[in-house]
Amino acid sequence: MMRYSRLTMVNLLSIMRLVFLMAVFFALLVPGAALAQDTDPDAPTDDEVNAIAREMYCPVCENVPLDVCGTQACAQWRALIREKLNEGWSEAEIKAYFVDQYGARVLAEPPRQGLNWLVYVVPPIAFLAGAYILYRGLQSWRQIEPVAVADEPPQQGEDILPDDYVARLEEELRRSQQ
Amino acid sequence: MIANFGYGALIITFLVSLYGVGAAYYGMRQNKPAWVDSARNGMLLTFPLLSLSALSIVVLLVTDHYEVEYVASVTSRSMPMYLKITALWGGQAGSLVFWSWLMSAFASAVTLRKWDRDREFLPWVIVVSLTTLAFFLALNIFVENPFTRLWQFPSGQVVEKMFQPAGSSLFYPRDGQGLNPLLRHPGMIIHPPMLYLGFVSFVIPYAFAVAALVTGRTDDRWIRLTRRWTLWAWMFLSLGLVLGGRWAYDVLGWGGYWGWDPVEIAAFMPWLTGTAFLHSVMIQEKRGMLKQWNMVLVILTYSLVIFGTFLTRSGVLSSVHAFAQSAVGPLFFGFIGLTFVTSLSLLLHRWNDLKAKAEMTSMLSREALFLLNNLLFIGILVVCFWGVIFPLISELFTGQKVTVGPPFYERANGPLMAGLLLLMAIAPLSAWGHSTIKTLGRAVWKPAVVAIVAVLAVIAAGIVNPYALIGIFLTALVIAVTLYEYWRGALARGKRHGESFFVALWELVKRNRRRYGGYIIHLSMAMLAIGIIGIEIFQSETQGTLSQGESLTLGEYTMSYQSLAVFDAPDGRNVARAVVSVNKNGKPVGELYPRRDFFYDSQQPMTIPGVRSTIEDDFYVLLVDWEEISTNSATFKVYHNPLVKWMWMGSWVFIFGTLIAAWPEADTDPVPARNRKRASVPAKA
Numbered sequence: 080m081m082r083y084s085r086l087t088m089v090n091l092l093s094i095m096r097l098v099f100l101m102a103v104f105f106a107l108l109v110p111g112a113a114l115a116q117d118t119d120p121d122a123p124t125d126d127e128v129n130a131i132a133r134e135m136y137c138p139v140c141e142n143v144p145l146d147v148c149g150t151q152a153c154a155q156w157r158a159l160i161r162e163k164l165n166e167g168w169s170e171a172e173i174k175a176y177f178v179d180q181y182g183a184r185v186l187a188e189p190p191r192q193g194l195n196w197l198v199y200v201v202p203p204i205a206f207l208a209g210a211y212i213l214y215r216g217l218q219s220w221r222q223i224e225p226v227a228v229a230d231e232p233p234q235q236g237e238d239i240l241p242d243d244y245v246a247r248l249e250e251e252l253r254r255s256q257q
Numbered sequence: 258m259i260a261n262f263g264y265g266a267l268i269i270t271f272l273v274s275l276y277g278v279g280a281a282y283y284g285m286r287q288n289k290p291a292w293v294d295s296a297r298n299g300m301l302l303t304f305p306l307l308s309l310s311a312l313s314i315v316v317l318l319v320t321d322h323y324e325v326e327y328v329a330s331v332t333s334r335s336m337p338m339y340l341k342i343t344a345l346w347g348g349q350a351g352s353l354v355f356w357s358w359l360m361s362a363f364a365s366a367v368t369l370r371k372w373d374r375d376r377e378f379l380p381w382v383i384v385v386s387l388t389t390l391a392f393f394l395a396l397n398i399f400v401e402n403p404f405t406r407l408w409q410f411p412s413g414q415v416v417e418k419m420f421q422p423a424g425s426s427l428f429y430p431r432d433g434q435g436l437n438p439l440l441r442h443p444g445m446i447i448h449p450p451m452l453y454l455g456f457v458s459f460v461i462p463y464a465f466a467v468a469a470l471v472t473g474r475t476d477d478r479w480i481r482l483t484r485r486w487t488l489w490a491w492m493f494l495s496l497g498l499v500l501g502g503r504w505a506y507d508v509l510g511w512g513g514y515w516g517w518d519p520v521e522i523a524a525f526m527p528w529l530t531g532t533a534f535l536h537s538v539m540i541q542e543k544r545g546m547l548k549q550w551n552m553v554l555v556i557l558t559y560s561l562v563i564f565g566t567f568l569t570r571s572g573v574l575s576s577v578h579a580f581a582q583s584a585v586g587p588l589f590f591g592f593i594g595l596t597f598v599t600s601l602s603l604l605l606h607r608w609n610d611l612k613a614k615a616e617m618t619s620m621l622s623r624e625a626l627f628l629l630n631n632l633l634f635i636g637i638l639v640v641c642f643w644g645v646i647f648p649l650i651s652e653l654f655t656g657q658k659v660t661v662g663p664p665f666y667e668r669a670n671g672p673l674m675a676g677l678l679l680l681m682a683i684a685p686l687s688a689w690g691h692s693t694i695k696t697l698g699r700a701v702w703k704p705a706v707v708a709i710v711a712v713l714a715v716i717a718a719g720i721v722n723p724y725a726l727i728g729i730f731l732t733a734l735v736i737a738v739t740l741y742e743y744w745r746g747a748l749a750r751g752k753r754h755g756e757s758f759f760v761a762l763w764e765l766v767k768r769n770r771r772r773y774g775g776y777i778i779h780l781s782m783a784m785l786a787i788g789i790i791g792i793e794i795f796q797s798e799t800q801g802t803l804s805q806g807e808s809l810t811l812g813e814y815t816m817s818y819q820s821l822a823v824f825d826a827p828d829g830r831n832v833a834r835a836v837v838s839v840n841k842n843g844k845p846v847g848e849l850y851p852r853r854d855f856f857y858d859s860q861q862p863m864t865i866p867g868v869r870s871t872i873e874d875d876f877y878v879l880l881v882d883w884e885e886i887s888t889n890s891a892t893f894k895v896y897h898n899p900l901v902k903w904m905w906m907g908s909w910v911f912i913f914g915t916l917i918a919a920w921p922e923a924d925t926d927p928v929p930a931r932n933r934k935r936a937s938v939p940a941k942a
Contacts, residue, residue, distance in 0.1 A: 125802070147511035197647070202636070202640045213628055
């Protein structure tokens with residue numbers, strides 16, 4: 080992204096505002112152009128708004144991300160995000176604002192604090208415990224019959240493989256036919 | 258009249274189910290086979306009885322009987338006939354009847370099989386099936402009655418009752434509220450039936466498992482008897498999931514197919530344990546191991562099936578499927594608890610009888626890899642289960658509602674799913690009993706070279722996202738290994754039997770349909786993975802407001818807004834339909850018609866995308882907003898979804914593979930010694 084010095088930025092902004100006001104004026108004259116918010120190049124784009132909205136949920140339309148929710152209420156939330164972006168708020172500030180107003184449920188994931196840690200730590204702990212149980216199980220099963228691997232046929236080069244394979248295949252097919 | 262008839266049929270079915278449970282139990286305890294046969298006839302009767310009840314609802318739906326509350330809540334005069342019929346599963350009460358009806362079909366089908374060799378299982382299969390059926394019927398009769406009518410008192414007050422309250426008369430609304438717009442889609446005609454078929458058909462393997470536990474006949478017989486049931490159940494459940502994804506993609510207008518919504522997860526969880534079960538039963542069949550674990554899996558699957566219906570139907574979790582909420586939660590909760598505890602108690606009772614016969618000999622043997630596969634499936638299950646119930650826990654203990662959304666599930670499940678792909682590539686090459694790094698390496702190196710070449714080709718095409726490269730490597734490895742298995746199997750067989758390659762291939766597949774059908778399913782999963790990698794990693798999107806003639810560019814695509822028409826459709830919709838022309842790399846590739854339907858009866862909007870779908874990518878356009886009256890400008894959201902079509906193609910391959918694997922063949926089980934004499938003597942007339 081290009082960066083401007085503060086002075087240039089201010090000048091640019093005032094020019095933009097002027098352009099925007101003119102655009103609004105013409106928009107009022109020309110019916111149908113009122114939706115064209117993009118006439119101010121510095122205004123947040125729909126994509127910038129959606130990038131934040133995608134990770135948020137309104138309390139009413141649960142499980143529908145804010146960026147794709149078709150209700151009027153969600154459209155207003157998106158408009159609010161646009162407004163805050165326009166005022167120079169960062170993504171984190173905007174999200175914090177919504178959390179303050181409506182609670183942590185507006186976020187796509189629980190904030191990492193307090194009881195919420197459980198949602199993040201329980202699955203890996205359970206998985207590791209499962210893996211450990213499985214490992215111990217395999218170990219104990221192997222200890223019962225430690226010499227079984229010695230049954231492995233000696234490696235006899237690549238040519239012998241198809242016969243070795245076909246014997247195994249036939250054996251498995253035979254067993255599955257039983 | 259029709260409502261009374263349908264309700265009567267429900268009650269009679271309920272009584273027949275209770276009788277069947279009692280008669281089967283009594284006949285078994287008192288050793289009176291006539292009672293068990295009577296129970297069996299009762300189970301057979303549930304299907305025609307429930308057919309009458311379901312048919313009554315359909316007749317009420319298609320003949321606009323709006324005095325019936327259910328009919329008024331899910332249909333309206335403007336709806337076409339096919340939607341009125343499918344409204345049978347468009348609401349709570351009707352879908353529970355539909356569930357029971359499918360359940361009774363499976364219960365009746367299972368009574369028709371030959372029971373000579375498994376006579377001891379019969380009473381318990383009846384008890385389990387009919388208890389489940391009776392529970393669902395009780396929900397319909399006592400809580401969610403689809404035949405409840407609207408009655409009006411002279412004061413004008415309208416009440417919902419089955420039978421006429423004194424002093425009231427039937428109330429006939431002029432029109433119904435209509436079906437939820439989200440459900441007015443061809444996908445909705447087959448998505449719920451498939452899902453429900455999957456759900457109810459898993460009851461049968463569970464019933465056999467319980468029968469095996471109670472009777473103590475804990476050999477492999479119950480598994481051999483139910484393996485095809487399980488495969489069919491699994492196929493229906495998988496199809497239900499895929500169709501749900503397709504419906505979401507076509508109708509919900511979010512550019513994706515899967516949103517980790519609690520109700521989606523509810524259907525996904527029994528699929529996870531069911532898939533784990535399909536794999537681990539093979540260990541029991543081949544090696545006589547994991548009997549206890551297979552019981553755990555089948556019990557879990559049954560409980561998750563009921564839990565899935567509970568999540569959808571109880572309203573305990575609100576979601577986009579909120580149309581399915583009601584107050585049946587506590588009953589479900591009680592039933593799940595009761596069956597789960599009873600099943601586990603039975604399992605503990607037989608724990609020692611289910612000890613393994615063989616021993617694990619190698620960490621790389623196929624059974625060890627299958628166990629790893631089970632660990633990963635259960636890992637995903639834990640993530641899903643925990644994600645679904647955590648908001649409830651949080652609300653219970655802190656009063657704070659939280660959302661557990663897609664980022665959580667994707668981060669937690671991504672590596673586990675990658676692990677499954679890796680196993681899908683390696684396990685087919687390992688041997689039962691013993692495998693070493695050397696034997697496995699000898700088998701895997703050729704497919705691995707193919708997979709590495711595939712990754713290099715992708716890198717040469719400019720893709721460097723590490724997650725994508727890992728995904729592509731694993732997917733390519735699965736495809737290469739699976740094709741290699743066919744190749745070397747056919748070659749080896751051809752060499753031994755002097756057959757040509759294709760004859761050998763045909764014979765190979767014919768002689769072990771489950772194995773080679775399973776490999777086709779693996780191929781279909783790789784195709785699904787290609788689609789998922791495409792859309793999850795490479796999806797891009799943009800949004801913009803365009804005046805007529807202006808265009809919006811996303812990647813190689815440019816769409817231009819041409820025109821927009823707003824009109825009333827004859828089926829009660831107000832339609833805003835845009836025409837956009839699409840160019841790819843400057844060349845015109847056609848027009849798309851994204852639209853917004855507004856349903857007057859239910860006052861709900863619906864966003865239908867315009868999609869250009871190719872094997873390479875989908876260009877997906879949504880109409881977000883437009884300038885009223887003049888329609889000079891409109892806002893569009895566009896998605897570029899690479900490779901997503903592979904998911905839908907993979908689904909067809911998947912059906913093909915499952916049909917090969919599950920197609921019925923003669924019962925090849927050796928006749929158990931104690932039954933051999935009886936089975937070999939022709940029955941006397």
